[in-house]
Amino acid sequence: MSNIFGNIFRLTSFGESHGKAIGGVIDGFPAGIAIDENFVQQELNRRRPGQSTITTGRKEPDAVEFLSGIYEGVSTGCPIGFVVWNTNQHSSDYDNMKDVFRPSHADFAYFQKYGVRDHRGGGRSSARETIARVVAGALAKLALKEIGIRITAFTSQVGALKLNEDYTHYDLNLTESNPVRCPDPKLAQQMEELIFRTKGEGDTLGGVVTCVIQGCPAGLGEPVFGKLHAALGSAMLSINAAKGFEYGQGFSNMEWKGSQQNDLFYNQDGHIALRTNRSGGIQGGISNGEDIYFRVAFKPVATVLMEQPTVDKNGNETILKARGRHDPCVLPRAVPIVEAMAAMTLLDYYLLNKTTRL
């Protein structure tokens, strides 16, 4: 339940921030897919800490090592095991948090649930766990590429700074041209400065990541409880610090009536096409062949490097000043994670959909 993602394509992940390794096993990966290990490493590099001045200073190569399931460069249909070794833990940074709960962090809830916890670096609740997702997502992308599905995420808001237009107004190729991963270079510059300044204060920021899925065929999605947007929503809400998910018009434009919201079908050169895509590419929980797009809200990182009142596990009040290396804003590094979760979801649903007819 907890550490297994997916129905047919399934990732089982493991590892803590300051344990020996982060890793996972992918079950249900289709046989016969060429595995470009360099591509997987590049995806990991996109989420790697220390990639710019606005991310955590933890410096690690985060090199993936595949242990099974690939033979002569091709997936065999057997489970793909992999590890990424942890090499740069500074566990003593966390000594003062061993028995103290960081405000708005998972510390307290984990302790309530399990009665024991590995406090070092946040243990299992650390976003370092998402390494396993990025590896699995990269493999999913390789499979999706063969069926023409492309996934692109970008930062659309940091603090109060946000893109004013929807994704169709931007050149998404510019996303990777700046450390914030925002396709508007000018706004990206402002976002970067804001994050840098906030980091200097020991404080943190939230924001929004937008994701676009192109080339998705119609028919993916299991109606009722397995709706495609419910699966995407669940996947996105499983990312650390995520607070909200919306697709299509989402929470916006509530003043619009049905007659204004509806996307109209027409005949475009012999094919059924849509004049607008306010639905976000999914209708009745099933993809309709249009671009799928959605937005994910992230809260500010809970660990601020400032003094905060809190309590220890015995209820004694105390003042905590967190140490350790933390991102002032998850957004830039959340972008490849959002893509990875989307890729795994899409591949899983693509495979599921093959069982719809004999």
Next chain:
Amino acid sequence: MSNIFGNIFRLTSFGESHGKAIGGVIDGFPAGIAIDENFVQQELNRRRPGQSTITTGRKEPDAVEFLSGIYEGVSTGCPIGFVVWNTNQHSSDYDNMKDVFRPSHADFAYFQKYGVRDHRGGGRSSARETIARVVAGALAKLALKEIGIRITAFTSQVGALKLNEDYTHYDLNLTESNPVRCPDPKLAQQMEELIFRTKGEGDTLGGVVTCVIQGCPAGLGEPVFGKLHAALGSAMLSINAAKGFEYGQGFSNMEWKGSQQNDLFYNQDGHIALRTNRSGGIQGGISNGEDIYFRVAFKPVATVLMEQPTVDKNGNETILKARGRHDPCVLPRAVPIVEAMAAMTLLDYYLLNKTTRL
């Protein structure tokens, strides 16, 4: 996958809008719970069509009939099968939609996926399917009551009309005092008028439902992929017309920094307590003992009773004027459905959490 909800507590639902019946089977319901069938029927009555002038005119008793799993008024641990017979179908209303796709409806996507579809009343894509959820949710509520968990949802926005304050400012007992299910009677009156007026135009409206879960113990939620808010999000996004989900601060207050967002622990008479609840009762995916609250966005109903251009299954362009009885706004009837999905999720996670320790 598609029609089965939950991990331990599992609802399998079936039925189409104009088929013989809607029903379901609940597997994993705990043994020894007293089943108050009147309460279940009352919950169904809250979602029943025709309950006011602002809902669909379809008139049905929607009486639940339990077929198994209950003996002498107590659950036996065996699966609880139930049916609600359809009695008021007007299938001929849908004759002109047999081969024509309603804009922004599930019609087209279902046809792409399955190659066949029961078009009458929307078939399986109709919100009539949620009858099964309300029955199962009512049973879940009966079990949750024994452990002190209470779930209350209400309409917080219709079109552009919205509550200005958060849920703590309202008397939630007023929710059921008006047909819109809004705890602010004055705003409720305006909402009702807006819906009634829009219905008269043949048009439809969207809105937002807010839900509050009180009395939830700390420790519920499976970290990583089974986070409690991811499960709630997935459950809510499985409801017809849902477009977004957020909990705690969600998409709001993005200008707030971490030091402003964080909820601070303190010692309240010997217990660990929180000064604020911006996290929404969940931290690291696990409940922390505070109120859980979240919001669900619903789009306007796709079926408007106005002429709309569209195409048929052969791609021929045509003009459709839908008939049939449709809600002008799903909000009032979505309230008990949101509660039902929340109740099933909470009971499922409560049971799951029992396996955390030996």
Next chain:
Amino acid sequence: MSNIFGNIFRLTSFGESHGKAIGGVIDGFPAGIAIDENFVQQELNRRRPGQSTITTGRKEPDAVEFLSGIYEGVSTGCPIGFVVWNTNQHSSDYDNMKDVFRPSHADFAYFQKYGVRDHRGGGRSSARETIARVVAGALAKLALKEIGIRITAFTSQVGALKLNEDYTHYDLNLTESNPVRCPDPKLAQQMEELIFRTKGEGDTLGGVVTCVIQGCPAGLGEPVFGKLHAALGSAMLSINAAKGFEYGQGFSNMEWKGSQQNDLFYNQDGHIALRTNRSGGIQGGISNGEDIYFRVAFKPVATVLMEQPTVDKNGNETILKARGRHDPCVLPRAVPIVEAMAAMTLLDYYLLNKTTRL
């Protein structure tokens, strides 16, 4: 877990022996399959009580009523709900067993597990539950027919009377020509007499059912934990009174060495073929294209109509003389149930196998 069978094709079953109905929901049935309801009823008739002098005297039509998922005679891909109403319960027959545990029956174990039980007719532990399996299995057979898979079971042993040769020596078309369902008419006659005689003594008998699956393509089966024979074994062991499962050579011929057991490949007119089929059509957990065959052991029915010492739920010793209508031997009626479980397993694995490659 408990009442849901399958991975992609999933049956959720419900109902007790003396409740209102037995029924189920099939999720994941492929869209576009023609549903011959007469065939389903015929299969139910094969398991119906009272079909001969050697089965239980309970007389019921066991007529299936489909509630959803079929439109104009074709499966829609939506869940197929169905019920079979109970009409001939004699619950008072069980009054003396309300608080008393029948020896070797599920009574005691259910009570230990759940703390409550519906004792009437064995409640949920009654083989009457298998009605749901036979309905779902019949639908699975209709789908399998389209891909050329045929399933035939028969009685190969009753008490000490058994077939001396393997299935290839008999005309399996003779199976349905006698009430015992044994393809050797002479032995069938002896078996029938033995059962009839034992019934007269108020006693019961066990036996063995053999099942053959023909036309199964190579490649079905998920290696490691989802081996095809493990899935078949689990399915068969879920049938009431089943005590053992073996496929291929099973527990037999242990004196044979590997060089004697191995099935040799050769080139038969350009195709890879096997000279023998001691493996039983499955190698490494995956079908190899040969006939699959296996055997299921059933113990004598626990409920004998003789006085037996036992205890009540308070531990008081007592003498029980069971009443009610019981089969003296499950074998004849187990045959269609074995076929149904095999059909569901095969269809499930056929669908699963479609996800092996992109």
Next chain:
Amino acid sequence: MSNIFGNIFRLTSFGESHGKAIGGVIDGFPAGIAIDENFVQQELNRRRPGQSTITTGRKEPDAVEFLSGIYEGVSTGCPIGFVVWNTNQHSSDYDNMKDVFRPSHADFAYFQKYGVRDHRGGGRSSARETIARVVAGALAKLALKEIGIRITAFTSQVGALKLNEDYTHYDLNLTESNPVRCPDPKLAQQMEELIFRTKGEGDTLGGVVTCVIQGCPAGLGEPVFGKLHAALGSAMLSINAAKGFEYGQGFSNMEWKGSQQNDLFYNQDGHIALRTNRSGGIQGGISNGEDIYFRVAFKPVATVLMEQPTVDKNGNETILKARGRHDPCVLPRAVPIVEAMAAMTLLDYYLLNKTTRL
């Protein structure tokens, strides 16, 4: 599906015979269990190759390395990742089998299913995969020990040599006193000689493992499709070379009638007890508090070191003389694997059973 075992306690396994490592991830292991890593290694040593003259000559330390989920010697409730590195592969031994199918081996079926395969050492179909099971089973045993459940398996038959009495007649502590793992030292000696002689001929043998579970509380087992014996059967049939499973009286004593088979309840000093245990500790799919016992049939190892006619992947007939290091009989090493699968099943069902009541 394929490589994930269990419902609550879940093992995901990975690795091929000649890949980098065998490993796995355990999700759902209860928090707070003391982990004795030495015990885990001892269990691995029991299945290690090269442990005697009658097992494969492959010599490896098979040392387990835990990567996560354990902190300060105690399980944290987080997934437990582990690896065992492969160090003694002789892949060139398999060069002549790259495109040739070994008779009765998984080679052909894997190739039919996946279109690609890692032929070296049998790849994923090698019993070397069971390393992951033994590690996970050892952890499960540590948890079961805390609730008083003990699991003991032993060799009860090799070729035609078999124990004449049931398990209650032997001192099971003698099992580990000889390389065959048979509790009758005299018969063990004969079995060892038979295996040694057969190995000298390049041939192989099958046999039977018996397993006894003591101290299991009443109430474990999910009726209908999740019967405890169905779960055990599925687990055992997932072991390489397994051909059959039976519990209690199984396929034996078919001449016994119900009145002879039934186990009678009586009052033993105020407790409900049974005079016999022919049911094998499970009634209606649920444990009844008595010893659970079952038997597993294993066929002779398919890879014989003799010339055998076969075909290659293009259908060309050829003569294969297998090389490589193979067990002449799986029995001695299957014993700890049977125990491991039983331990995982029992722990999983123990945890599941906690959800039966609120």
